[in-house]
Structure formats: structure tokens, C-alpha cells
Amino acid sequence: MDSTDHGGGEEVISNKQVFLADYVSGFPEESNLYLTTSSIKLKVPEDQSGKDAVLLKNLYLSCDPFMRGRMQRDLPPDRPELSSYSLGSPIVGFGVGRVVDSRHSDFKKGDLVWGSTIGWEEYSLIPNPEDLFKINHTDDIPLSYYTGILGMPGMTAYFCFFDIGSPKEGDRVYVSAASGAIGQLVGQFAKLIGCYVVGSAGSKEKVELLKTKFGYDDAFNYKEEHDLDAALKRCFPEGIDIYFDNVGGKMLDAVLVNMRLHGRIAVCGMISQYNLEQPESVQNLSAVFYKQIRMEGFAVYEHYHRYSKFLDFVLPCIKEGKIVYVEDITEGLERGPAALVGLFSGRNVGKQVVKVAQE
Amino acid sequence: MDSTDHGGGEEVISNKQVFLADYVSGFPEESNLYLTTSSIKLKVPEDQSGKDAVLLKNLYLSCDPFMRGRMQRDLPPDRPELSSYSLGSPIVGFGVGRVVDSRHSDFKKGDLVWGSTIGWEEYSLIPNPEDLFKINHTDDIPLSYYTGILGMPGMTAYFCFFDIGSPKEGDRVYVSAASGAIGQLVGQFAKLIGCYVVGSAGSKEKVELLKTKFGYDDAFNYKEEHDLDAALKRCFPEGIDIYFDNVGGKMLDAVLVNMRLHGRIAVCGMISQYNLEQPESVQNLSAVFYKQIRMEGFAVYEHYHRYSKFLDFVLPCIKEGKIVYVEDITEGLERGPAALVGLFSGRNVGKQVVKVAQE
Structure with a gap:
């Protein structure tokens, strides 16, 4: 870290940043992101631009x-928190920081x-x-x-599962992207209330983790199943009460035919679809009607309160x-782009985090 | 009507019946059904077979x-009321009758x-x-x-719309198969509580009926729309809060992209799919996630109480x-097969009923 004192007591230091090189279609690659270094004063600006701001x-x-x-x-502007990144500023997301300077009455240095x-x-x-x-x-x-x-993913898991899934003891629960x-x-939440829980993931290692670490009753590697319908029938001979959907697409289609009467599908994400130009089509939606399934999408920002x-x-x-909670921590902002892009090939094992600085 | 008194005071009369000729794939035709005449005693059998029975x-x-x-x-046996018709007995469905004889304590002749x-x-x-x-x-x-x-369709409209649609004043409601x-x-229920309501139907006559008789704010003939998405955007420039789905398929797919945040899709039926060997695929299901849509299938038999x-x-x-209620009444059981089959080409205007006998 370079630092310079410019006489007025305001320390100026270098600030590594990650920018988007250009808008992405298809699977993102590490080259879609680049690292650059600017400099920053370690003080909230004293003019109007810094009013009520904090520096982290x-x-x-x-x-x-x-x-x-x-x-x-060109994402639609109706959800600002999901709008297109600007190419002129670093990408943003969830993170943890310490307040270095504050002009907001609710925050003080060190928070x-x-x-x-x-x-x-x-x-x-x-x-x-x-x-x-x-x-x-x-x-x-x-x-x-x-x-x-303890952040967004935790709240998502909790409120999406309990609010939409309406789980009760004995329910048969299936979770995709389960590790x-x-x-x-x-x-783990489902096991706490006495459900039977099966998860799928994309590697042998992750499947082991589901069974040994997270207490899943059963688990399978979806990449090794030629026939998702058969895999689900093997794990749920009597059908699924709750599907916690993280992936959408073909998996959701196979799940629909294996749902039980009055099953619930909590749609938390559809990661299998995010990199596709054309979404995969779903054939079995009539199951919603035949089995009186309730299917609902979830957005965590509505539950922050x-x-x-x-x-x-x-x-x-x-x-x-x-x-318990398993994290996959990558050290250093410069390795952040690879970590972020790795999500979409399932490279991470557990929650992918980038450690920027030692606390 | 032929009637014969067999001495014992038990009148035997002819009984016209409609049978299924063979199981159907694709669109049903009138020739899939046939009329035959058997005879019946106008009395509930006095042996075990008539215990607690009534004759209508x-x-x-x-x-x-x-x-x-x-x-x-070969329909799955889990829902007896939706199981395959037997070829050896008349088809069954909803109907109105008068009790001619009863061995059940709750019913008497004339009910x-x-x-x-x-x-x-x-x-x-x-x-x-x-x-x-x-x-x-x-x-x-x-x-x-x-x-x-006052029967199954009424209860379906009422409970499916109010329970799943959760309508409130000002909601924008779209109904397919709206007449x-x-x-x-x-x-009409939606108008009663102050919703903005648009319906679609399959002929100019039905569209007129929607606007002049049932009080729909707007209506369109889906058969004349090359682009369902454009039709929906024209009728709902700000999107749809509640879709009451009677048809499924391509219409549902077009609706998904036109739903508003937290929209509700009450899946009452999917008539466009019933005659297809392969269901139409749905491309836009990710809208459920992006817009936190709630979609739920409905079965009226759970609400009879x-x-x-x-x-x-x-x-x-x-x-x-x-x-108000518009019915399309066909006179005579012998014209029943044509009336039933006509449902699937939208030949009926309003509720299709077959009048079997004069009250």
C-alpha cells in the first residue's frame, strides 16, 4: 500500500479496484473483469459529495x-439493485468493511x-x-x-424456505445447488424441523459434504445422472413436498413431475439460466395445475427489516x-475475478468469499 | 320413452346412455362417443347393491x-375423480337430477x-x-x-380467484377463456371489487359478450392476435397483477413476461394443453423468480365444504x-356428444349444458 501525506493531514493511498471490461453475454470469463489501481483520500470529502457518507x-x-x-x-431499470454495472466504476456487491471515516451520525470510525x-x-x-x-x-x-x-444468503435461505416452503416435520425436501x-x-434448517432432505451438487466432493457435514439424508451428483427424473424418483419414491430451487431449467422441469399434491416450489434462483442467451424451456408446467402446486419467487431485499x-x-x-457453515475463501482482491467467474462453473465449495484485507 | 310394467309394480323403462367408444388421443371427435339404449327399473334395487343408493x-x-x-x-389412479372412463359404463360428470327413488335416509323422492x-x-x-x-x-x-x-364452475371461479388471486381494488386482472x-x-367478481379486467376469447361474438354483458373493461380475440405479447402489452401497459389461467401453454408463456412484481397466477385449467400429445413448452418461467410471482394450481373438490x-x-x-350468467344449452342427450366435443374448439358461447329432460 502506497501512502502519501499531502500536508493537510489527509492520507492518500492506493486503491485497487475491479472493473467490468465490457458487458457479458454467455458465460463470464476472468478476462471480462480487470484490476486497476487508483488513489483515494482516507477521509470522507468535506464538501456536499461527502454529506452523510462513510468511508470503508x-x-x-x-x-x-x-x-x-x-x-x-441494458437491464430494465425497475430494480436498481439488479441494474447493469457501470463500466466507469468498480463492480459492487455484498461485503464486509470497517468504517475508516464517517460524516454520518449513525456510524463512527471503527464500526x-x-x-x-x-x-x-x-x-x-x-x-x-x-x-x-x-x-x-x-x-x-x-x-x-x-x-x-449471517448476511444475504442466510436471510435468503431462512425466509425463502420458511415463508414459501411452509415446511413441517416429515416433509420431503429437495435442494439443488445444495452445498x-x-x-x-x-x-440444515430442514433437518432441524424433522424433514427428509436430499440435495444435489456438481461434484463428488460436494456430494460427500452434503451427507457428512450438512446432514442431508441423501445426495447426488447431477452431472453424473443421465436421467434427472430417474434420479429424483430414486431419492423420492413418494415424491417431493418442497423443492428449494436454486437452478431452474431442466432440473426444475424434472422436479415438476416428481412433486406431490400441494407441493411447494420456492424459487430462490435459477443459476443454470443466467448465462444462456435463450432460456431452457419447461415442458411439465401443467403439474402446477394437476397437483395444486404453489410456486413462488423470492427476493431477499424485501425481508431486510x-x-x-x-x-x-x-x-x-x-x-x-x-x-455449520462452509466457506471457500479466496485471498486477495486480485484473485477476486477468478473467484467470481468460478461460481458459474461450480468451482467453489461452499460460500465463495474474497478476503480483501486482514482484519 | 318406452315403459313396461312387469307385474310387480316396478316400472321398467328405456334409458338412453352415452358411452366412450375408445380412448382418445388428440382432439376428441363426436365419433369417440356413441349413444345406446338400455333399460332400467325405476326403483333402487332392494338387495345389497342398492343399499343407501338413490335413483335420479x-x-x-x-x-x-x-x-x-x-x-x-391409463390415467394415474391417485385422483379417482379424474381417472380414465370405463368403456363399459356411461361417461360421468356434473349434472342436475331429481330423486325418483331413494334408499338413503337423507334423500326422498322428488328432491x-x-x-x-x-x-x-x-x-x-x-x-x-x-x-x-x-x-x-x-x-x-x-x-x-x-x-x-351455482355449481362446480361457480365455486371454482370464486375460490380460485379469491384464494389464489388475492385480489384488491385497482388490481389489473387478465382472464383467458373469459366467456x-x-x-x-x-x-364479474373482479369488477365487483373494483379491479381493471381484460379477457380474451376465441370469437368476435364472445369478445362482444365480454364487453357488453360481463362488464370486462377490455377484451380481445386471441385467434386474431399474431403476437400475444403485443396484445397483452396493449391491454396492460403497466402489467398484470392477477392472471386467471384457464388455458396454459403459449398464452401463459406470454403472460409471464407481462406480469407485475408480486403478481399472482391462479391456475384453474390449461385447456389448450389437454388435447396435445406433447405439452407446449414454456420459455419465460424465470419471470416467477425475477418478479416474485406466486403461481398456484387449484382443485375445486377441496373446497366443497x-x-x-x-x-x-x-x-x-x-x-x-x-x-349475470350466460349458458349454451343443447337440447337432448343425443346431441350431448357434439356439445361436449365442441368445448375443445370453443364452439360454445357461455357455459355448455345438455338438457336431458324437461323439469
Whole structure:
């Protein structure tokens, strides 16, 4: 880190940043992103531009599938948090940081925070810190968890599963992308209330993790199944009550015919579709009618006001060892692009995080 | 009607019946059904076979899209009311009849009833009359209404629209097959609570009916629209809050991209798919995720216990002229097969009923 004191006591230091090189179609590649270095004053600007802003030192950045969407050109403007990235500023996403300077009355230097508008850079100026969540840090909880189990993916798993899935003891639950940031939690939540839980993932290692670490009753490697319908029938001879969908596409189509009467499909994501020019078609949607299935899409940002309720549930679970969380932590912002792109080939094992700085 | 008295006081008369000639694939044709005449004693058998049974003189038979399903071979046995028709007995469906004889304590000669297991014949022996609904008949209500607005289609329109659609004033509602037995009611229910309602149908005459008779704000003939997406965008420039789906397939696919955030799709039927060997594929299912759409299938038989609640609502509406109902009544059982098959080419205007006998 280069630093220069410009006489006025304001330290100027270098700030590595990750930019999008150009808008992406198809699978993103590492070359779609590039690293550059600018400089930044370690102080919130004193003029109007810094009013109510905070300056963060970024510690962890989160790699999330929805970021693929934002790499696309000309997204509809109705959901700003999912709009196209600007090519003129670093990409943004979820992350954890420490307040270095603040002109906002709710934040002071040293505060730890997490939020959804953290730049992929070493330091970020946050003009609207109202959207940040303060972290009440204790030493027994890794800070990186606030990009995962204690952040957006945790809330997503919890509210999407319980609100849409309406699970009850004995329900047969199927989770796709089951070892990922969200899936690993859904399986554990389902086991906590006495469901029968099967997950799928894309490697032998992940399938092992599902069974040995996360307590899934059964698991399969979808890449090794020629016939998804047969795989589901093998795991669920009596059908599926709840499908927690992270992938969409062909898997969803195969699940539809294996749902039970009044089954619920909680649509949390459709990662298999994000890189396709044309979405895969679904043939079996009439099952929704024949089996009175309820299918519903979920957006976590609508549930942020319930964060403390979620923490009240999940923090004791972590401390008592009832819930575990597996992270795949990449060290260094310069390795961030590879980590982010790796999500879409399933390279990560567990929640993919980029560690930017040592706490 | 031929009648013979066999001495014992038991009148034996002829009983015209409609049988399925063979299981159907593709669109059903009139030749898939045939009329035959057997004879029947106008008395419930006195042996074990007649225990608790009633004998009905059938007055009205209902033509319903789900009957196409039952014309298929080897349907899964999990839903008996939707199982394959037997070739050895008349087809069955909803209908209205008068009790001619009864060995069940709840029914006496002269009672009017409607139910879902009425044979397509002049007289039906009903071994389990517990499933019949008694009709409290008043002269200002046509008896045929108990195959429509006051029967299964009425309950379907009401509970499917209100339970799954969760409508509120100002919601933008789209109904397909909008002039049919169910659609015409959904549009009127939606108008009653202050929704903006658009319907589609398959002829100029039906479109006129939607606008002039049922109070739809707008309507279009789907057969004249080359681009369903464009038609929907024209009618709903700000998108659709509730889609009441009677047809499925391509229409559902076009609707998905025109739904608003948190839209609801009440899947009441998918008539466009019933005659296809391969279902049409749906491309736009990812909208469920992006727009947090709730989509749910409906089965009316689960709501029969709420029938009196429904009547409490709908009978005053009819008497006060707030709700109208259009029926397409075919006279004579021998014309029943053509009427039933005509449903699938949209030949009927309004609820298709077959009048078997004069009350």
C-alpha cells in the first residue's frame, strides 16, 4: 500500500479496484473483469459529495450468482439493485468493511458493517450508509460470515424456505445447488424441523459434504445422472413436498413431475439460466395445475427489516453447533475475478468469499 | 320413452346412455362417443347393491373441459375423480337430477340434487349419494345454473380467484377463456371489487359478450392476435397483477413476461394443453423468480365444504342482478356428444349444458 501525506493531514493511498471490461453475454470469463489501481483520500470529502457518507476499508467481498445478471447490458431499470454495472466504476456487491471515516451520525470510525453496495475495491465511499447493517462483532463468529450465513444468503435461505416452503416435520425436501452459500443452510434448517432432505451438487466432493457435514439424508451428483427424473424418483419414491430451487431449467422441469399434491416450489434462483442467451424451456408446467402446486419467487431485499428476527434464530444455532457453515475463501482482491467467474462453473465449495484485507 | 310394467309394480323403462367408444388421443371427435339404449327399473334395487343408493332422473348434464382428461387411457389412479372412463359404463360428470327413488335416509323422492358423478344417461343409480348436493330450489333461479354459476364452475371461479388471486381494488386482472363457464364469473367478481379486467376469447361474438354483458373493461380475440405479447402489452401497459389461467401453454408463456412484481397466477385449467400429445413448452418461467410471482394450481373438490359460504355470496348477487350468467344449452342427450366435443374448439358461447329432460 502506497501512502502519501499531502500536508493537510489527509492520507492518500492506493486503491485497487475491479472493473467490468465490457458487458457479458454467455458465460463470464476472468478476462471480462480487470484490476486497476487508483488513489483515494482516507477521509470522507468535506464538501456536499461527502454529506452523510462513510468511508470503508473493505475486508470481505461476496461472490453471488445475481452479479452475473448485472454484467449484462441494458437491464430494465425497475430494480436498481439488479441494474447493469457501470463500466466507469468498480463492480459492487455484498461485503464486509470497517468504517475508516464517517460524516454520518449513525456510524463512527471503527464500526464494522456489511451491506449490498460495497465496491470491489480496497476502500469504498458509501454515500447512503443507511443501507448498511452494523455488525455487533464477537470473537467466536468469523467476520466473513456476514457475507454468508449471517448476511444475504442466510436471510435468503431462512425466509425463502420458511415463508414459501411452509415446511413441517416429515416433509420431503429437495435442494439443488445444495452445498452452495444458500443450499447448505436450507438443508440444515430442514433437518432441524424433522424433514427428509436430499440435495444435489456438481461434484463428488460436494456430494460427500452434503451427507457428512450438512446432514442431508441423501445426495447426488447431477452431472453424473443421465436421467434427472430417474434420479429424483430414486431419492423420492413418494415424491417431493418442497423443492428449494436454486437452478431452474431442466432440473426444475424434472422436479415438476416428481412433486406431490400441494407441493411447494420456492424459487430462490435459477443459476443454470443466467448465462444462456435463450432460456431452457419447461415442458411439465401443467403439474402446477394437476397437483395444486404453489410456486413462488423470492427476493431477499424485501425481508431486510426482519434481519434481527433472523439473527435471533441463527446466532444461537451457530454458537450451539446446530448449524455449520462452509466457506471457500479466496485471498486477495486480485484473485477476486477468478473467484467470481468460478461460481458459474461450480468451482467453489461452499460460500465463495474474497478476503480483501486482514482484519 | 318406452315403459313396461312387469307385474310387480316396478316400472321398467328405456334409458338412453352415452358411452366412450375408445380412448382418445388428440382432439376428441363426436365419433369417440356413441349413444345406446338400455333399460332400467325405476326403483333402487332392494338387495345389497342398492343399499343407501338413490335413483335420479337426470335433467341437466354439464360439459366440462376436465372430461377430456378422463377420455384418456391409463390415467394415474391417485385422483379417482379424474381417472380414465370405463368403456363399459356411461361417461360421468356434473349434472342436475331429481330423486325418483331413494334408499338413503337423507334423500326422498322428488328432491333436486346436483353432483359430480352423474352418468350421461336419462336415469342414474347413485350408490354414494353422500356426495350429492341438495338443491333448495326457487322459481327465480334456473335449475341448469347448478351445473354452472351455482355449481362446480361457480365455486371454482370464486375460490380460485379469491384464494389464489388475492385480489384488491385497482388490481389489473387478465382472464383467458373469459366467456366460458368460469371466466365470465371471474371477470364479474373482479369488477365487483373494483379491479381493471381484460379477457380474451376465441370469437368476435364472445369478445362482444365480454364487453357488453360481463362488464370486462377490455377484451380481445386471441385467434386474431399474431403476437400475444403485443396484445397483452396493449391491454396492460403497466402489467398484470392477477392472471386467471384457464388455458396454459403459449398464452401463459406470454403472460409471464407481462406480469407485475408480486403478481399472482391462479391456475384453474390449461385447456389448450389437454388435447396435445406433447405439452407446449414454456420459455419465460424465470419471470416467477425475477418478479416474485406466486403461481398456484387449484382443485375445486377441496373446497366443497365451503359451498354454503359461496351460496351466501352468490345467490344475492344473482337475485339483485349484480352477476349475470350466460349458458349454451343443447337440447337432448343425443346431441350431448357434439356439445361436449365442441368445448375443445370453443364452439360454445357461455357455459355448455345438455338438457336431458324437461323439469
